Amino acid sequence: MSESSFMSSPDARGHFGEFGGRFVPEALMPACLELESAFRDAWADAAFQHEYRTVLKEFGGRPTPVTPLPRLSERLGLELYAKREDLAHTGSHKINNVVGQTLLTKRMGKTRVIAETGAGQHGVATATAAARFGLECTVYMGEVDTKRQVLNVFRMELLGATVVPVTSGSRTLKDAVNEAMREWVSCVNDTHYCLGSVMGPHPFPWMVRELQSIIGIEASAQLHDMGVGTPDLVVACVGGGSNAAGVFAGFANTSARLVGVEAAGGSAVGMGSPGVLHGMKSLLIQDEFGQIEEAHSISAGLDYPGIGPEHAFLATSGRAEYQAIGDDEVLGALKVLSELEGIIPALETAHAVAWIMKEAGGAIPKGSKVLLNLSGRGDKDVAQVREILRAEG
């Protein structure tokens, strides 16, 4: 990969610098190769591109707007804009990815998708796209999460999906990925594994980034139309890193500073080291023996001990920075955005808001033009936030 052109394609084996690649059981290699070639083919096919964009427009609600945030801007002394993925169908950027992958599933002649989910956002999105295209759908979800997110389980069921509680390991997202991979081995013929972020074996990190890059491509054009031009800073929260990759993709080759905000308890860049998990080489939170540690975050969507390999590359190459925000800073940011701008963000997104609030006038010079990727809406989180605030009295 040429260092002067960030976020172009990875190498032939899916490497972003030293990260990425494919670390999967041989049983899955043919499926990964098939998927790679199917995606390469589809992505270069104008008809597929047209269908993908048409579905995202007519069904997914794209383009999502860029919203100026005048009141928060005034408070912080910045010029803030938000790319509104919260307004996309199902309430987050996740739909961009699943629409692409379900269309690809059909193109490959497969009739079923499986997916992992943490809080349920990617699961709901996958179930949604599967319903829309008449595919069978099974979602693996840590048993702990199925109990925490009863309503999202029910939403998936309403959408016709089967939700399988995963009882291995920590019974959370990490284990749901393991289980989905295991399951994929036994049904790879007719089933596509619809991975939810820019992670996993090649071609997933690249494919999901490409499917999410519509965020950044739209935002860049919208900011130009609004007369804002290139922002000084683009900020996104990072779980696996798909929304961040999507928005960064529109600005990687501009002068914009790119900042990904991780949860402090799941900060793979800040606390992690190189390792191999879930089919990829990347930065991971692991103990001194290479055992993967559980991530901990108030937001289920950032509760992942790794980060997509391209982010690991962007971090080590210096093109993007990654910052961490603790649980205690998140609720305040959620409240401020709600009260000042009338947008209740997802807890994940609130990490990015919190970092902007914290660094305004510091690491972010006064007057900077900042694009926040507002990755999702907070409706899914209000019950949890309410409980926390009540407990705090």
Added chain:
Amino acid sequence: MSESSFMSSPDARGHFGEFGGRFVPEALMPACLELESAFRDAWADAAFQHEYRTVLKEFGGRPTPVTPLPRLSERLGLELYAKREDLAHTGSHKINNVVGQTLLTKRMGKTRVIAETGAGQHGVATATAAARFGLECTVYMGEVDTKRQVLNVFRMELLGATVVPVTSGSRTLKDAVNEAMREWVSCVNDTHYCLGSVMGPHPFPWMVRELQSIIGIEASAQLHDMGVGTPDLVVACVGGGSNAAGVFAGFANTSARLVGVEAAGGSAVGMGSPGVLHGMKSLLIQDEFGQIEEAHSISAGLDYPGIGPEHAFLATSGRAEYQAIGDDEVLGALKVLSELEGIIPALETAHAVAWIMKEAGGAIPKGSKVLLNLSGRGDKDVAQVREILRAEG
């Protein structure tokens, strides 16, 4: 009003045929008159129109798409399209109205809004727009509803609004309107009453319809762009009637049949008679003595014993038809739309879906082009639906 041009302006005193007008305490008359002239003025002002449209675009997520519904179409033998108000900010068409009214509030130099709410959708929307424009906001909500809709109360509070539980009468929506009117009397100088549907005294029914007509105007243009042309049928659910009025407005002077679907337990057209309530003359559900009866519906948003006066006029003049759907038909429709199209509709909206499902091939001839106004998303309802389905076993 000329019968050949439906859904133009009401007469000078706000009458749609024999319905509408102003039936309010004298104390509120000056405010109604001020509001009427302020709206008339603003609506004719290109700068206001521009701001209203810009906010709806950048903040509200407009235009919402028109989504073809291929799988449900196939099942029903129809050609179905959905106007996706569920994708608008806060999850329903309510945002169109509140953006307009809060902009008007500022234009009138007022600093505060009050609103009534049933399930909380209009309350959340009002709190949202108030936050966005830095207005104080108080929302009146029947005490029964505050208990049923704890999370919506919390959402409003997160947005900085004060929610006042109303303990008079049946402690539901009807009483919340009474209470908001009472409250308005005492703060009318600095406070605008942001009514949530095409009801109340003139200019509200007309103003809210105008603010919602963007739905129909967009949909008509979108259907033409998609090559569909004028639909044979336009269907919307009806509580007060704002989403129906909004979509009908785009088709009132075409050949399209217009159908509003009420909840059977709140069917003001089917079961009501002319009467005066909440500032308007319209069709109301009342007993033999003129006492207003409580409406009953599985969906809080249709739980209103009246209907907007313009709908009463459209019904009696024959330009639109109004049909009723019982609670028992609603859940099935919600499930079908979820499973076949990947869209979980609001319970309100599911009434319109249910009627289409019921009449496909009957009152709706096979092959008809049908536009469904998908007024809101079902996220707010999934807890309730889950409880009902569990109770049914």
Added chain:
Amino acid sequence: MKHLEQQLRALRSSGRKALVPYFVAGLTPDWIQHVEAAVLAGADAVEIGVPFSDPMIDGVVIQEGVLRSLEAGTTLDSVCKDLSSLSTHVPLVAMTYYNIFFHYGLERAAGKIAASGLSGAIVPDLTIEESSDWRVACDAHDLANVFIVAPSSTPDRVALLAPASEGFCYASARMAVTGRAADEGDAKRVVGEVRAISDVPVYVGIGIGTPEQAREASMVSDGVIVGTALVQLILDGGDVHAIEDFIGSFRRAIDIAPVSA
């Protein structure tokens, strides 16, 4: 000029300030005795509130009274029937929301209440703009239609309302729904605005809860309307004696007021 107005003008000419209590009809089985007690204690006219399910301009106390009365089965017909047992020399004025009359049929309702001895009506949610049909019905039965003027009424509205109000003109003391209030409100200004345009008697209502408040309001007007405080007394179980005492105290308070302000 309607009969009611002739009576109330005569009252004013006599130098006496009008004391007009408000009752929720049907609130208790003996509500007719309550009315009689009030008259005995010095009421000059009585407002007969016909309960409506959605009393938009009433505060919590009257709402409660209305609700109880409705639960007891009160209807416009039952009120009229009850009134047939009332014999009194003071005028009675109906007070209810428009839907009660509209639903009954305007002409029919006007005839019915007139036949039951009522000589006027206050319909707080009937704006002058929407009132023509009702006023035709009133005219046919010599019913006086009372309009309310509010502190927010603009000069052009006062100029519409004051001349159109029959019997008396209801000057709302404040921007509030019925209920108690601590301050004096805008009574003086509102009354003044009405008087500048019309010589119809002007009574002050809304928030008159104590004899002292009544005295002050009567000093700037031709009479006072006492609602919430009285309904509260009855809700609290006050009997005819309590009502007599209550009305008596108001009577005394306004009688010692200087003749005019």
Added chain:
Amino acid sequence: MKHLEQQLRALRSSGRKALVPYFVAGLTPDWIQHVEAAVLAGADAVEIGVPFSDPMIDGVVIQEGVLRSLEAGTTLDSVCKDLSSLSTHVPLVAMTYYNIFFHYGLERAAGKIAASGLSGAIVPDLTIEESSDWRVACDAHDLANVFIVAPSSTPDRVALLAPASEGFCYASARMAVTGRAADEGDAKRVVGEVRAISDVPVYVGIGIGTPEQAREASMVSDGVIVGTALVQLILDGGDVHAIEDFIGSFRRAIDIAPVSA
């Protein structure tokens, strides 16, 4: 040719089918005795599973074993230390996920396990495409790197994997993670594809849970790998005697198999 492969080719030449049990290292404090018991009962080589937190290709039984071992504090170092007390004539092959070696340092890990008496390694999530660094490290320490061929492997992949696999080639009997299975799977086809390309010994694993299954698999291959059923036995509290009995029953079953299929 690596030493492991020389040994296993010699075993094949002797006409004996290889029986290769899999142990989760550190699962019990006496796991080394378990290994010794298996060897005593007729194991020809032993897979030493070094536990990893995220055993992506393992079924519930081995997951459970791995988890217990990790909770007991097992590490690559502790495994190697334990192995120093094991004296056996049969070859030992490490089986773990790539991150364990990668995190330890590939060269350092290869040196460490070789020094602990292991002569081969199976890394199920290390694809041949990503394996070059690891194979360099293996070469430096005469460690045989075993590749797995799956039922889904395409001819071109078999052509890559079979020649590259050292010691033996692991033929996955089915498209599944480790665990018990009812059917015979694709063992015969997969083994045939490998044999068409390479004469490295081919062992069948994945789903070999009973002596009967082992017998059938051994009839079409050069040996069998028995994992889940054995781990289950140990999880259930099986002691050295039980392990001897278990391995003995597999030994007998494959020994009566016809010499070749």
